[in-house]
Amino acid sequence: DAKTTQPNSMESNEEEPVHLPCNHSTISGTDYIHWYRQLPSQGPEYVIHGLTSNVNNRMASLAIAEDRKSSTLILHRATLRDAAVYYCILSHRDDKIIFGKGTRLHILP
Amino acid sequence: DAMVIQNPRYQVTQFGKPVTLSCSQTLNHNVMYWYQQKSSQAPKLLFHYYDKDFNNEADTPDNFQSRRPNTSFCFLDIRSPGLGDAAMYLCATSRVSGGGSDTQYFGPGTRLTVL
Numbered sequence: 001d002a003k004t005t006q007p008n009s010m011e012s013n014e015e016e017p018v019h020l021p022c023n024h025s026t027i028s029g030t031d032y033i034h035w036y037r038q039l040p041s042q043g044p045e046y047v048i049h050g051l052t053s054n055v056n057n058r059m060a061s062l063a064i065a066e067d068r069k070s071s072t073l074i075l076h077r078a079t080l081r082d083a084a085v086y087y088c089i090l091s092h093r094d095d096k097i098i099f100g101k102g103t104r105l106h107i108l109p
Numbered sequence: 110d111a112m113v114i115q116n117p118r119y120q121v122t123q124f125g126k127p128v129t130l131s132c133s134q135t136l137n138h139n140v141m142y143w144y145q146q147k148s149s150q151a152p153k154l155l156f157h158y159y160d161k162d163f164n165n166e167a168d169t170p171d172n173f174q175s176r177r178p179n180t181s182f183c184f185l186d187i188r189s190p191g192l193g194d195a196a197m198y199l200c201a202t203s204r205v206s207g208g209g210s211d212t213q214y215f216g217p218g219t220r221l222t223v224l
Contacts, residue, residue, distance in 0.1 A: 032210050043113075043199050043215030044152065051210070087151065093209035096142070099151035 004088045009104040012078050020073040020103055022088030027068050032091045035062065035073045037084040038102075044087065047073065083107045112136070113216035115200050121222045122190050130185040130219045132200030140206065141183040142213065143175060144199040152199055158183060159206070187221075195223045 005023040012018040024033065035047040048055055048062045050071075055062040061074040075082055087102040114133045122128040132141065139160050144152035156165045158177045172194070174186040187194055200216040 030209070032208075034212070036213075043201070043218050044213075045215065046212045049210065049212065091208050091211075093206070095206075095208035096154055096157060097208070097213060098154065101151055 004090060004100050006086075006088050006100065006103045008101065009106065011106045011108060013108050014080060015077055018075040018078045018082070018105065020075075020086050020088075020105065021070065022072070023070045024088070024090055025069045027090055028092065030093055033062065033064060033068075033071050034089045034091050034097060035060070036087045036089065036099075038087070039081075039084045044099075047086070049091075078105075078107050080107050080109060113200055113202055113214050115198075115216035115219050117219060118217060119220050119222070121224060122187075123224050124192065125189045128187050128190055128221065130187075130198050130200075130221070132183045132185070132216055133181050134183075134200075134202045134214075135181070136202055136204070136214060137180060138202035138204050138214070139180075140203045141177060142201040142203075143173075143183070143185050144201065146197040146199055146218070148196075155185070190221070190223045192223050195221055197221075 032049050032051050034049040036044040037047050038044040048060050050062045063072045085102040085104050087099050089097045091097050116131045142157040143155045146152040154166050155169045172188050177183045197218045197220050199218045201213045203211045203213045205211050
């Protein structure tokens with residue numbers, strides 16, 4: 001399984017942007033980059049995914065490096081409700097997703 | 110709203126007493142998954158169904174079994190729960206394969222306590 005590396009934890013102030021990094025130096029050409037998050041006492045939820053180009057949706061933006069060996073999840077304006085564990089996952093076609101340890105994001109009021 | 114439903118949200122069982130956890134979905138997705146998540150750890154895939162085809166992870170203990178009687182429902186059976194099986198059990202679905210560009214939809218989980 002392709003591996004990802006994320007910081008164990010990060011802190012950010014409320015109403016400020018948050019940049020969550022992910023390294024995936026062994027990514028293959030057909031691996032999609034997915035981000036999920038897990039709020040306390042809830043199941044994981046999908047945030048965003050991409051292949052090569054940067055992606056935006058109502059929850060976040062995904063910036064993918066040109067060589068695809070790293071990516072950054074961007075929360076444009078963090079709220080207290082964004083405090084969660086964020087998982088960066090590589091997903092190959094017809095393959096299941098494997099969760100790594102993720103980054104625990106703390107939001108300071 | 111279409112969703113993944115897990116019942117019950119909290120389940121208490123006794124050591125060695127069989128227990129069944131339930132999952133249903135209104136998304137009409139082909140694939141259903143069961144994950145185990147222990148405290149402060151990432152979810153760990155136990156097995157998944159692609160339609161009726163069962164796919165077991167290599168390191169899933171034999172104590173864990175699953176049934177999928179139809180598209181909407183999937184069950185996790187723990188034949189003889191041990192103290193180490195206390196965890197959150199998560200059910201998820203995906204439309205096609207769960208890989209590539211497909212995304213997974215998770216239920217809220219069932220927290221299992223073993224006494």
